Amino acid sequence: MQPASIDDTLAQLQSRGYFASRELATALFLALRMQRPLFLEGEPGVGKTELAKAAAAMLGTALLRLQCYEGLDTASALYEWDYPRQIMALRLAEAAGEKPGGDTLYRDEFLLKRPLLQALQPDPQNPSARRVLLIDEIDRADEPFEAFLLELLSDFQVSIPEYGTVRADEPPLVVITSNRTREVHDALKRRCLYQWLGYPGRERELAIVAARAPESSAALQRRAVAFVHQLRTMDLFKAPGIAETIDWCRALAALAVTELDPQSVQDTLGVLLKYQDDLAQLDTQRIADTLALAE
Ligand SMILES: Nc1ncnc2c1ncn2[C@@H]1O[C@H](COP(=O)(O)OP(=O)(O)OP(=O)(O)O)[C@@H](O)[C@H]1O
Ligand SMILES: [Mg+2]
Incomplete structure (x- = not known):
C-alpha cells in the first residue's frame, strides 16, 4: 500500500522486517510522492538491496531487479x-x-x-500496484549504460522499432544502489533523491538482529551488537555490515554459545571479518580488550 506519511512508511517497512532510519523512510516516502528515483549509497551489507525488496512488498508487487555488471547491454536490461x-x-x-x-x-x-521494459508495464499479478525497479550496483555498469539509463529515467518510455513505443502510465519506483567503486555521473544523481546508508545505531541494529536471527537470545544479541559496534570503531580494511552481525548471531546460536568469551569470538571471527589482515589484527588479547569495552 502507498504509505500515507513518513511514520506510515516506517511502520509498513518494519512490518516486513525492514528497520529503516527516519531519514531513509523520508527519502523513500518522497521518492514515491515526487515520482523520483531513489539513489542509495553506502557500505556493503547495510540494507540497500533489502530496502528495494521491502518497498516492493509494501506496494504489493514483485520486485524487478537489474543486477549491473561490466558489459551489461540493452538486450539483457531492456x-x-x-x-x-x-x-x-x-x-x-x-x-x-x-x-x-x-x-x-x-x-x-x-x-x-527484461526488467527495464517490465518496469514500464503493469504487474500482471497486481495491475493497480506501482512497479518497483531495483537497479543494483550501478557503479559496476559501464558509462554508456549509465547514459542510456539517464534517458530512460527522464521520460519512462522506450521505442522498439518493430513493436512500437512502450510508455509507463505511472512511473515505477526506481531504487538505484551503488557501492562507490566509482563515482556515478552527476547527471544521473541529479535526477534522483540521494540517501547515504551508514551503519545503524545500536538500538536499530538490535531490532534488526532480533527480527532476523530470532534463534539467538536477547542477551547474546545485545552483547554481539555491542562487540560489532566496537569493531567498527577500529581501523579495519572492511568493517562488518548488518548482514555480518545477523550471520554472527545465527552462528553463535548454532554453536549453542550463550555467553560471549574470547574463545567463542576467536572461533567465529571469520563470520564477521573477511580479510586476513583484519583477522590478524584481532589476536586473543585484542579480542579480550574489545569484549571488555563492549558492555
Ligand atoms: N534496515 C534493515 N532492516 C532489516 N534487515 C536489514 C537491514 N539492513 C540490512 N539488513 C539485513 O542485512 C542483509 C544485507 O543487506 P543488503 O543485501 O540489503 O545489503 P546491501 O547494502 O545491498 O549490501 P551490498 O552492497 O553488499 O549489496 C539483508 O539480507 C538483511 O537481512
Ligand atoms: Mg546489495
Whole structure:
C-alpha cells in the first residue's frame, strides 16, 4: 500500500522486517510522492538491496531487479527478440504456404521483456500496484549504460522499432544502489533523491538482529551488537555490515554459545571479518580488550 506519511512508511517497512532510519523512510516516502528515483549509497551489507525488496512488498508487487555488471547491454536490461521462436514461426508460416510478414515475427509473445521494459508495464499479478525497479550496483555498469539509463529515467518510455513505443502510465519506483567503486555521473544523481546508508545505531541494529536471527537470545544479541559496534570503531580494511552481525548471531546460536568469551569470538571471527589482515589484527588479547569495552 502507498504509505500515507513518513511514520506510515516506517511502520509498513518494519512490518516486513525492514528497520529503516527516519531519514531513509523520508527519502523513500518522497521518492514515491515526487515520482523520483531513489539513489542509495553506502557500505556493503547495510540494507540497500533489502530496502528495494521491502518497498516492493509494501506496494504489493514483485520486485524487478537489474543486477549491473561490466558489459551489461540493452538486450539483457531492456528487451531482445526470441530469435529461435521467430525462426520457427517463419518456417511454420512458409510450410503453411503463407507469406510471412512483420506480424509473424514481431509478436508480443516473442518479445523477451527484461526488467527495464517490465518496469514500464503493469504487474500482471497486481495491475493497480506501482512497479518497483531495483537497479543494483550501478557503479559496476559501464558509462554508456549509465547514459542510456539517464534517458530512460527522464521520460519512462522506450521505442522498439518493430513493436512500437512502450510508455509507463505511472512511473515505477526506481531504487538505484551503488557501492562507490566509482563515482556515478552527476547527471544521473541529479535526477534522483540521494540517501547515504551508514551503519545503524545500536538500538536499530538490535531490532534488526532480533527480527532476523530470532534463534539467538536477547542477551547474546545485545552483547554481539555491542562487540560489532566496537569493531567498527577500529581501523579495519572492511568493517562488518548488518548482514555480518545477523550471520554472527545465527552462528553463535548454532554453536549453542550463550555467553560471549574470547574463545567463542576467536572461533567465529571469520563470520564477521573477511580479510586476513583484519583477522590478524584481532589476536586473543585484542579480542579480550574489545569484549571488555563492549558492555
Ligand atoms: N534496515 C534493515 N532492516 C532489516 N534487515 C536489514 C537491514 N539492513 C540490512 N539488513 C539485513 O542485512 C542483509 C544485507 O543487506 P543488503 O543485501 O540489503 O545489503 P546491501 O547494502 O545491498 O549490501 P551490498 O552492497 O553488499 O549489496 C539483508 O539480507 C538483511 O537481512
Ligand atoms: Mg546489495
